[in-house]
Amino acid sequence: MHPRKFKYFLIAGVALVWGIIIYRIIRSLSNETPVVPVPLLAAPTFNYTIEPDTFFLFADYPDPFLPDEENSDTGNVSEPKPITNTDPGLNQPPLQTAPADSFDPSIIKYTGMIANPEMKIRMAIIKINEREVVLKEKGKTADFTLQKILKDKIIIMHKSKRYEVLRDQ
Numbered sequence: 001m002h003p004r005k006f007k008y009f010l011i012a013g014v015a016l017v018w019g020i021i022i023y024r025i026i027r028s029l030s031n032e033t034p035v036v037p038v039p040l041l042a043a044p045t046f047n048y049t050i051e052p053d054t055f056f057l058f059a060d061y062p063d064p065f066l067p068d069e070e071n072s073d074t075g076n077v078s079e080p081k082p083i084t085n086t087d088p089g090l091n092q093p094p095l096q097t098a099p100a101d102s103f104d105p106s107i108i109k110y111t112g113m114i115a116n117p118e119m120k121i122r123m124a125i126i127k128i129n130e131r132e133v134v135l136k137e138k139g140k141t142a143d144f145t146l147q148k149i150l151k152d153k154i155i156i157m158h159k160s161k162r163y164e165v166l167r168d169q
Contacts, residue, residue: 059112
C-alpha cells in the first residue's frame with residue numbers, strides 16, 4: 001500500500017474515533033437520561049455459630065489466672081517481699097547418673113492427654129525428669145517407647161520390659 005493512501009485511511013479512523021467520543025458526550029448531556037432500576041438488596045445476615053472443638057484436652061492442673069488464697073493480693077500495700085532465687089538449677093546437688101542397665105519408671109509422670117476422636121489421635125503429656133514431653137502412641141524417646149495411652153495410665157516399653165505409669169491427679 002502506498003504511504004499516501006495509508007495516510008487517508010488513518011485520517012478516516014481518527015475522525016471516526018473522535019466522532020464516537022463527541023456523540024457520547026452530547027448524548028450524556030441531554031435531559032433524557034434513562035433510569036436504570038437498581039434491585040434492592042436485603043441486608044446480609046451472618047451465622048455467628050461456632051463449631052464445637054474436635055479434640056479433648058485431659059490435663060488436671062489449676063487455672064494459672066485465678067489467684068490462690070496464699071498468693072492472692074488483697075489490695076493492701078505491705079512491706080516489700082525479699083527476692084528469692086527462682087532458678088531451680090542453683091543450690092542443688094549434682095544429678096547422680098544411674099548405671100546404664102537400670103531403668104527407674106518413677107522418673108516418668110503422666111500428666112495429661114490430648115485426644116482428637118475425629119482423626120483418632122491420642123497424645124500423652126509426660127514429664128521425664130521434670131522435662132515435659134508430648135508423645136503419640138508408638139512414639140519413642142531416648143529411653144523408652146510409648147505403647148498405649150489410656151485415660152488413667154500409659155504403658156511404656158524399655159528394653160522389652162513393660163511398665164505402667166498411672167496418671168498424676
